[in-house]
Amino acid sequence: MTTRQFGLFIFGDEILSGKRQDRHFEKVKEILAARGLALSWVFYLGDDRARCVRALRESFASDDIVFSCGGIGSTPDDHTRQASAEALGLPLVLHPEAERLIRQRAADTGQPATEDRLRMGEFPQGAAIIPNPYNKIAGFSIREHYFVPGFPVMAWPMIEWVLETHYKSLFRAVAEFDRSMIVLDLFEATVTPLMQSITDKYPQFRVYSLPSAGEAGVPRHVELGLKALGQVGSSDPPAGFDQAYSEFRQGVVALGGNISEERQAMR
Numbered sequence: 222m223t224t225r226q227f228g229l230f231i232f233g234d235e236i237l238s239g240k241r242q243d244r245h246f247e248k249v250k251e252i253l254a255a256r257g258l259a260l261s262w263v264f265y266l267g268d269d270r271a272r273c274v275r276a277l278r279e280s281f282a283s284d285d286i287v288f289s290c291g292g293i294g295s296t297p298d299d300h301t302r303q304a305s306a307e308a309l310g311l312p313l314v315l316h317p318e319a320e321r322l323i324r325q326r327a328a329d330t331g332q333p334a335t336e337d338r339l340r341m342g343e344f345p346q347g348a349a350i351i352p353n354p355y356n357k358i359a360g361f362s363i364r365e366h367y368f369v370p371g372f373p374v375m376a377w378p379m380i381e382w383v384l385e386t387h388y389k390s391l392f393r394a395v396a397e398f399d400r401s402m403i404v405l406d407l408f409e410a411t412v413t414p415l416m417q418s419i420t421d422k423y424p425q426f427r428v429y430s431l432p433s434a435g436e437a438g439v440p441r442h443v444e445l446g447l448k449a450l451g452q453v454g455s456s457d458p459p460a461g462f463d464q465a466y467s468e469f470r471q472g473v474v475a476l477g478g479n480i481s482e483e484r485q486a487m488r
Contacts, residue, residue: 225391226261227253228285230276232292232301233371234267244373245290252381254488257393261285268292273304281308281364286388288380291371293360295340301368302361306345309363313343319350322357329357351379398458399486400466401429401446407478409443415472416445423465425449442481445473456487 229249235241243265250260262285266273273292280287292301306313319342327334344350344361351360351367353375360369360379367383369376384392404412409432416428427448435441447466451459473480 226283226285227258228280228283228287229260229263230280230287230289231263231265232268232273232289234298236265236291237267245371245376248373248377249288249290249380252377252384256384256388256391257396258384258388258391259397268298268300270300270304270307273300274307277305277308277366281366285365287366288383289366289368290376293341293368293370295337302344305363305366305368309345311345311347314346315339316342316344316348316350316359316361319344319359319361322350322353322359326357351383354378354382396451397488398449398451398462399446399484399488400458400462401444401484402470402473402480403442403444403482403484404473405440405442405479405481407443407473407476411476412443412445412473412478415469415476419447419465419469419472422468423461425459426462426465428469444484445469446484 229246231243231245233241236243246260246263253260264276266276289301289305292299292304302313320339323338323342324334327338332338341358345363348361348363351362351369353359353370355372355375355378358370358375360367362368362383367380369379409430412430416430419426419428429446429448431444431446433439433442433444447462447469449459449462451457451462470480
């Protein structure tokens with residue numbers, strides 16, 4: 222089963238330097254999970270425009286639905302608007318509705334609509350706006366990429382608005398089946414060839430390994446598992462999943478693994 226994938230860009234040197242702690246990753250995962258969706262990837266990028274252009278160019282070439290937090294202001298260290306336009310080979314233009322909202326915000330706060338403020342309404346040509354319920358300074362969208370400010374109080378409701386407005390048809394379209402085993406007396410490197418053979422034979426499923434060095438009285442172990450996407454509302458995993466897990470389990474035992482616990486979940 223193929224599904225649309227969601228990605229997340231988080232822009233800003235302040236995140237990479239540790240001056241600010243990222244809160245977007247966990248929250249976006251939560252926002253998606255509440256709608257039966259999942260985040261497939263996340264990239265952290267600093268204020269290097271060339272690197273941002275390369276990352277966005279690759280992302281625009283995909284079929285992913287992508288959220289981007291940060292870097293859409295008007296100061297010299299904000300590059301996301303410019304980088305997205307360059308990645309698409311498009312000019313930046315002042316969006317008329319974004320301009321109207323900036324001027325309205327300026328009037329409401331008794332401040333002039335300066336050139337710097339209006340620059341926050343310059344988006345790649347053809348972009349649509351994302352309404353900002355906090356201060357009316359819009360984000361923008363183009364080619365299923367959704368650019369919002371770095372401030373959580375603005376970004377999170379804007380992301381929710383995008384999902385509710387454009388992607389309701391995807392809500393709870395799939396469920397994730399996850400079956401795993403806690404294995405003692407087996408090193409991760411020993412089981413790697415087995416994991417590869419299961420992946421090769423069953424490419425529609427995902428194998429994973431979570432090693433633990435052991436702590437708080439828990440012995441060293443590795444959690445080995447298999448994930449698959451299936452239909453929401455069905456308690457049965459996709460065809461072939463039980464067989465793939467059974468082969469995985471038998472292979473682990475054959476390698477000398479001691480299975481202390483097995484887990485199963487559906488999300």
